[in-house]
Amino acid sequence: MGSSKTKKLLVVDQNVARAEHVAGLLKFIDYEPQMLSDPGLLLKLNDIHQFLVVFLGASREALAVRENLRERGDDLPPFVLVGDGEGLADEDDLTSRFLACVRDDIRYAEMSNIIHRAEMEVTRQGGDTTQPLELFRSLVGNSRMIRIVRKMIEQVADTEATVLILGESGTGKEVVARNIHYYSSRRNRPFVPINCGAIPAELLESELFGHEKGAFTGALHARQGRFELAEGGTIFLDEIGDMPLPMQVKLLRVLQERSYERVGSNKSVKCDVRIIAATHRNLEELIERGDFREDLFYRLNVFPIEMPRLRDRVEDLPLLVNELITRLEHEKNCSVRLTPQAIMALCGYHWPGNVRELANLIERLAILFPYGVVDVKDLPEKVAPNKEKDEPDSLSSDLIAGVPNLAMLNEPRLPREGIDLKNHLMGIEISLIQQALDESDGVVAHAAKRLRIRRTTLVEKMRKYGIQRTEETS
Numbered sequence: 001m002g003s004s005k006t007k008k009l010l011v012v013d014q015n016v017a018r019a020e021h022v023a024g025l026l027k028f029i030d031y032e033p034q035m036l037s038d039p040g041l042l043l044k045l046n047d048i049h050q051f052l053v054v055f056l057g058a059s060r061e062a063l064a065v066r067e068n069l070r071e072r073g074d075d076l077p078p079f080v081l082v083g084d085g086e087g088l089a090d091e092d093d094l095t096s097r098f099l100a101c102v103r104d105d106i107r108y109a110e111m112s113n114i115i116h117r118a119e120m121e122v123t124r125q126g127g128d129t130t131q132p133l134e135l136f137r138s139l140v141g142n143s144r145m146i147r148i149v150r151k152m153i154e155q156v157a158d159t160e161a162t163v164l165i166l167g168e169s170g171t172g173k174e175v176v177a178r179n180i181h182y183y184s185s186r187r188n189r190p191f192v193p194i195n196c197g198a199i200p201a202e203l204l205e206s207e208l209f210g211h212e213k214g215a216f217t218g219a220l221h222a223r224q225g226r227f228e229l230a231e232g233g234t235i236f237l238d239e240i241g242d243m244p245l246p247m248q249v250k251l252l253r254v255l256q257e258r259s260y261e262r263v264g265s266n267k268s269v270k271c272d273v274r275i276i277a278a279t280h281r282n283l284e285e286l287i288e289r290g291d292f293r294e295d296l297f298y299r300l301n302v303f304p305i306e307m308p309r310l311r312d313r314v315e316d317l318p319l320l321v322n323e324l325i326t327r328l329e330h331e332k333n334c335s336v337r338l339t340p341q342a343i344m345a346l347c348g349y350h351w352p353g354n355v356r357e358l359a360n361l362i363e364r365l366a367i368l369f370p371y372g373v374v375d376v377k378d379l380p381e382k383v384a385p386n387k388e389k390d391e392p393d394s395l396s397s398d399l400i401a402g403v404p405n406l407a408m409l410n411e412p413r414l415p416r417e418g419i420d421l422k423n424h425l426m427g428i429e430i431s432l433i434q435q436a437l438d439e440s441d442g443v444v445a446h447a448a449k450r451l452r453i454r455r456t457t458l459v460e461k462m463r464k465y466g467i468q469r470t471e472e473t474s
Contacts, residue, residue, distance in 0.1 A: 008050055009115075012036045013057025013082055018104065022055055022082055025111050039065040051077050053099070053118040058083030066097060078118045105452070112142045113319050116150075139175055140323045141316025145308040149176065156303045157183035162255065164240075164300045165278040167307030170356030173278040174238065176305055181234040186274060189233030194226050197242030204247050206263050215264025227260055227271050234274045240300065241281035241292060248293045255299045275300070310351040310358065317347050320355065324362040336366040339375045345384040430465050433458070437467070 009026055011033050013019035023033040034051075039062040042048065048069075056062045056079055069076055078099040100114045116139065139146060156163055157180045165173040174193060181191045199207050206215075210225030226235055237243075243251065254260050255275065259268045277300045286292035310317070321338060329335045338346075351357055361383065365374050376384050432451065440446035448458040461467075 007032045007052070009033045009053055009055065010036065010048075010051040011055045011082075012039050012042060012062065013055070014038070014059055014061075015057050015083075018057060018082060021104065022102070025106065026055075026115075029112050029115070031115065043068060049077060053078050053080055053115065055080045055082050055102070056098075063097075070097070080114060080118070110319070113140060113323070116140060117323075139172065139179065140320050141313060142319065143308075143313040143316045145313050146316060149305060149307065152303075152305050153179050153183065156180060156305075158185060159303075160274060162274070162300055162302045163276045164302070164304045165276065165307065166304060167278075167280065168309055168354055169280050170354035171307035171309060172355055173280075173307055174236065176307060177234070177236040177276045177278065180276060181236075181274075184234070184274070186233050190230050191234050191236065192226050192230035193236040193238060195238045196247075197239035201244040201247070204244065205250065208247070209250075209260045209262055211263035212265045215262070219264070222262075225260075225262065227254070227273055228269070230273045232272055234276060237275065237277040239279055239281075240277040241279035241283055241286055245291070245293065248296050252293065252296045252299060255296075310354040311349075314347045317358070318343050320358060321346070321362060324359055325366070328363060328366050332363075332366075334366045335371050336362070336369050337373045338365075339373060341376050342374050342379060342384075345376045345379055349383045426465075429461070430467065433461060433465070433467060 007030075009031050011019050011023050011026070012035075013022070014037055016037060019035050019037070023035055026033040031052075033055075036042070039056065039059070042054070042065050048054070054077055056066060058081055066079060079097065081098040081101040084101065084103065099118055102111070102114065139150060153176060163177075163180060165176050167173050177193070178191060181187060194207060196204065206223070206225065208225050208227055210223050210228055211219050213219060213222045237251075250260070254271065258272070259270050261268055283292050283297050283301075287294045287297060310320075321343060325335060325337075346358075346361075353360070361380070365378070369378065433447070436447035436450045437444070440450060444458055444462075445455050448455040451458065
């Protein structure tokens with residue numbers, strides 16, 4: 001994850017202006033884009049795998065090259081389509097071939113999210129593909145806190161340091177542990193999780209270290225423990241704060257001596273296992289009460305990572321919702337859309353169950369409103385106690401901008417008697433041009449920027465519709 005390889009991105013587009021725009025965004029979020037103007041050059045690259053992701057400008061030639069590469073059967077990096085691709089292929093076909101499609105007006109947050117999804121995709125292709133991609137959901141986002149967590153994972157992953165992950169339930173502590181394992185040199189060895197609070201105290205030692213035949217009543221066969229199963233890999237001790245004191249002593253020995261004994265055996269077994277622990281409890285308070293060993297705490301707390309609560313990174317919520325919906329579409333063949341007003345209502349909820357609670361809500365909404373549109377009135381009472389919906393303010397609009405799985409309210413409806421589409425669109429275009437000119441004090445260049453078209457194009461449209469400008473200073 002921290003290698004230079006993961007920073008390199010390839011932008012291939014015959015539309016030079018569009019390529020430069022995408023490259024500029026990528027540089028802003030600290031990646032190293034390289035540009036090619038001819039899609040055909042992709043077929044001549046000796047090592048396309050040096051790039052984390054390839055951004056491919058929408059054109060018939062580009063799609064043909066992508067198909068050619070796919071037919072080779074190579075393990076390619078993820079491809080992202082730049083432009084809408086309208087008329088080039090049907091939407092389902094494009095979706096199957098590309099990780100995502102980006103529009104000209106893409107925002108930094110969405111671009112960062114696409115890159116993160118690409119990193120996860122590359123990880124799955126190169127590592128343990130049996131783990132569901134949903135495990136990475138909690139790391140989606142572009143808030144300062146989640147970027148700090150990603151950076152810390154990058155710094156510690158390829159070391160042997162013991163990591164202690166702190167945070168409320170549902171924030172994604174196991175997500176962090178799995179990322180640390182997948183980005184480490186142990187990624188091709190087992191990742192073995194165990195919840196220390198879910199196993200009775202009298203059985204925990206056997207679960208961790210295994211037992212010999214006849215070690216206790218019912219031990220009819222020798223059994224491997226979690227440490228033995230994790231040999232060469234990583235063991236994740238979740239809810240370490242719930243571990244009984246006698247087991248804490250034995251775990252401390254493993255950390256100090258890198259060895260353990262099976263229950264019913266006096267033979268010491270050496271182990272090569274990285275330990276990652278997690279808890280939602282305050283271990284220092286437990287130490288003061290005598291419920292947790294101070295020496296064990298300092299052994300575990302070599303590299304602490306704190307997962308933020310969802311309510312403390314609410315700016316990530318629209319991207320999380322989008323990611324959760326995308327996963328539902330791929331994994332469970334269901335979908336739903338939320339209005340901006342519904343998203344803003346979710347942003348106002350305190351989320352005691354954090355990302356896990358949000359994931360459950362989105363899945364429930366997809367069941368209740370399959371392929372439908374969810375508005376504020378459709379949300380559970382506890383999430384949106386005030387059912388009155390207001391238009392999103394400017395801050396809200398920035399928060400939800402560029403998130404594709406949102407459904408706009410007041411979508412235009414086709415009248416029962418039909419419509420003259422050409423004249424209707426012409427009226428809309430004239431109205432928007434006049435508004436842009438009014439807001440720009442008649443300066444055509446400024447109005448063109450607001451409409452995101454070239455100045456010469458706007459002049460031609462004004463001439464076509466007979467629109468007069470009151471002033472132009474550029």
